[in-house]
Amino acid sequence: xxxxxxxxxxxxESTKFRNGVDRRTFLxxxxxxxxxxxxxxxxAAKMVAAVEKGARPSVxxxxxxxxxGCTESLLRTSHPGLAEVLFDLISLDYxxxxxxxxxxxxxxxxxxxxxxxxxxxxxxxEGAVPTKENGIYMQIANKTGVDMLKHVAASAGAIVAxxxxxxxxxxPSAAPNPTGASGINEILLGKMIVTLPGCPANPYILLGxxxxxxxxxxxxxxxELGRPKFAYGRTIHEHxxxxxxxxxxxxxxxxxxxxxxxxxxxxxxxxxxxxxxASCSVLQFCEVVDAWPIGLGHPCFGCTExxxxxxxxxxxxxxxxxxxxxxxxxxxxxxxxxxSPIATGLGGxxxxxxxxxxxxxxxxIGQQEAVATAGAGEKKSDISxxxxxx
Numbered sequence: 525x526x527x528x529x530x531x532x533x534x535x536x537e538s539t540k541f542r543n544g545v546d547r548r549t550f551l552x553x554x555x556x557x558x559x560x561x562x563x564x565x566x567x568a569a570k571m572v573a574a575v576e577k578g579a580r581p582s583v584x585x586x587x588x589x590x591x592x593g594c595t596e597s598l599l600r601t602s603h604p605g606l607a608e609v610l611f612d613l614i615s616l617d618y619x620x621x622x623x624x625x626x627x628x629x630x631x632x633x634x635x636x637x638x639x640x641x642x643x644x645x646x647x648x649x650e651g652a653v654p655t656k657e658n659g660i661y662m663q664i665a666n667k668t669g670v671d672m673l674k675h676v677a678a679s680a681g682a683i684v685a686x687x688x689x690x691x692x693x694x695x696p697s698a699a700p701n702p703t704g705a706s707g708i709n710e711i712l713l714g715k716m717i718v719t720l721p722g723c724p725a726n727p728y729i730l731l732g733x734x735x736x737x738x739x740x741x742x743x744x745x746x747x748e749l750g751r752p753k754f755a756y757g758r759t760i761h762e763h764x765x766x767x768x769x770x771x772x773x774x775x776x777x778x779x780x781x782x783x784x785x786x787x788x789x790x791x792x793x794x795x796x797x798x799x800x801x802a803s804c805s806v807l808q809f810c811e812v813v814d815a816w817p818i819g820l821g822h823p824c825f826g827c828t829e830x831x832x833x834x835x836x837x838x839x840x841x842x843x844x845x846x847x848x849x850x851x852x853x854x855x856x857x858x859x860x861x862x863x864s865p866i867a868t869g870l871g872g873x874x875x876x877x878x879x880x881x882x883x884x885x886x887x888x889i890g891q892q893e894a895v896a897t898a899g900a901g902e903k904k905s906d907i908s909x910x911x912x913x914x
Contacts, residue, residue, distance in 0.1 A: 554613070554735075570739040581738040582645040584637055584676060585619040588662060588669045589696040589705050590651030593724040594687040595621050600810045601727050614734055617645070631665050638679050646734060647680035649673065649708050652689040652696040656704030670711055677712050682737055684718045685709070685750075686730055691719040692830040709750070718743055719750040723827035726807055729755045751801065751828075760797035760824050763805050766790065790818060794839035796826030 555568050587595075599606055610616050617637035618630075625633050637645065654661035659668035667675070677683055685708050688694035696705035709717050720729050733752055736744050744752040761767065769775070769789040776784035776793055789795070797818065804816040804824070817824050826832030826842070836842075 567736070567739070571735045573739070580613065580615045581734050582615045582617050582637065582641040583619075583648055583734070584617055584634065584645055584680070585648045585650065586673065586676060587620050588649065588651035588653045588673070588690070589703070590687065590689045590694075592621060592650070594650045594722075594727075595619075597724040597809065598727040598730070601731075602811050609731065613731065617641070634676070638676060641681075642679040644681045645679070646737065647676055647683045648730070649683070649685050649690045650687055652693045652705035653708060653711055654696075654703035655706050655711070656702070661703040673708060673711060677708075677715065682718065682743060683708070683712065683715060684720060684730065684733060686720045687725045688721040688723045688827055688830075688833060691721040694723065695834055698834040716743075717750050718746065718752065720755075721751065721828040721830075722802065722804075723833065724809075726755070726803070726809065728807060729803075747801075755803045755807070756801040756828065758801065758803075760800045760802055760805060760818070764797050764818060765805060766818065784821065790821075790823040791841060793823045794825075794837070794841055795823035796829070796832050796836070796842045797824045798844050799832050799842045800824055800826040800829050802828045 551572060554572050555565070585595075598609075601609060610622075616622065617640075618634045620630065623630060623633065653659070653669045653673055655670060659670040662669040664672055685691045689696060689705075690708055692707040692709075693701075693705050694707075696703065697707075707719075709715075709719070718733060720733070722729075729752065732754070733744060736742070744754055747753055747756060761770075764770075766787065766789045769787070770791060774783065774788045776788045776790055778784070779793065784790075784793075791798075795818065802824075805818065808819065809815040814820060823839075825838050826836070832842070
C-alpha cells in the first residue's frame with residue numbers, strides 16, 4: 525500500500541538502506557511501526573519520505589537512576605526489530621548500554637554527537653536524577669547526573685523522558701527518597717519535555733513519537749503532563765477487556781478464587797485502572813498476547829501516575845472517577861425529556877381554556893338553532909290560521 529503512495533522511480537543505490545534491506549522491506553518496517561501505535565497509512569508514507577531523505581533522527585540516550593527496563597523493552601521489539609530501528613529509523617549515537625565504546629571513548633562519542641547535531645538531536649532520558657546534597661549520589665565521568673543532564677539538554681532539539689523514573693521520579697523517588705530522586709522536568713525548568721511514563725514504557729510509543737518528530741517536524745499532541753494523547757488519552761478502565769465484568773458487578777474477591785479464575789474484574793483486589801492513563805490493554809509488550817498486568821491476572825498498579833504508583837498501597841482499591849459507563853459508550857436507553865410542573869400547569873390552563881371556549885361556543889350555537897327553529901314553527905302556525913279564517 526505504501527509503495528503506491530511514494531514514487532518508486534529511484535536508483536538501485538537509493539533503494540538499499542544501511543543494513544542492506546531493500547525498499548519493499550523498509551516500507552513494511554515503517555508501516556508496522558506506524559500501525560503499532562495507531563498512525564494512519566498517510567503518516568507512514570511521510571515517515572518513509574523523511575527517512576529516505578536521510579532525515580533519521582539522531583538520538584542521544586542518557587541513563588540515570590533506573591533498572592534499564594525501558595532499554596530492555598526496546599531490545600524486545602520485533603515489528604520492527606531492533607536492527608531496523610537502529611539502522612533505518614533512528615540514528616542512536618550514544619547509549620551506554622548498547623554502545624561498544626567505554627570510558628574516554630564513550631565521552632568523546634557523546635561530545636561529537638552533540639556538536640554534529642546541535643539543536644537537532646533528540647535527547648532520551650531514562651531514569652530519575654538524584655538532586656540531594658548537590659547530586660553526589662550519581663557521578664558519570666566526574667560529572668553529577670544533574671550537570672550531565674543540563675549539559676546535553678542545552679543543545680537538544682527535543683527532549684523525551686522515557687519511563688516513570690525519568691518522567692516523575694518512579695521507584696527511586698518512593699518515600700523516604702534518600703537521594704532526592706526527581707523527574708527531569710524538575711531540573712530542566714522551562715523546557716518542553718515529552719513524558720512517556722510506564723514501568724517500563726512501551727517502546728512503540730517512543731518510536732512513534734520520534735518518527736512523527738522527524739516526519740512532520742513537530743511533536744504529537746500532548747496533555748497537561750506532557751504525555752502524547754495518542755497513548756495516554758484514556759484510562760485503562762475505559763478500554764479494559766474486563767470492563768464488562770465491572771459493569772455487571774462480577775469481581776474477583778481474592779487471588780485464586782473462582783471469580784479470579786473466570787477472569788472477573790480485579791477492582792476489589794486493588795486494580796488502579798480507573799485512575800491510570802495508559803494504553804497497555806491495546807498496545808501490549810513483547811508482541812505477546814496479554815503481556816501486561818491485567819492480562820496476566822494481576823491488578824494494574826498505576827505505574828504511569830505519579831500519585832498512584834509507589835504511593836498508594838498496591839492492594840488498595842482505586843477511586844472510581846466515573847462509576848457509570850462514560851459518554852463514549854452507547855446509552856442503554858434513549859434520553860428522555862423532562863416537563864416541569866409549571867409547564868404542566870400552564871399547558872393544562874391552555875388546554876382547559878380551549879376546551880371551555882369550545883364548549884361555550886357549541887352551547888351558544890345550539891341555543892341559536894333552537895330559537896330559530898321555534899320562530900319558524902310559530903310563523904307557520906300563523907299562516908295556517910289565517911288561511912282557515914278565509
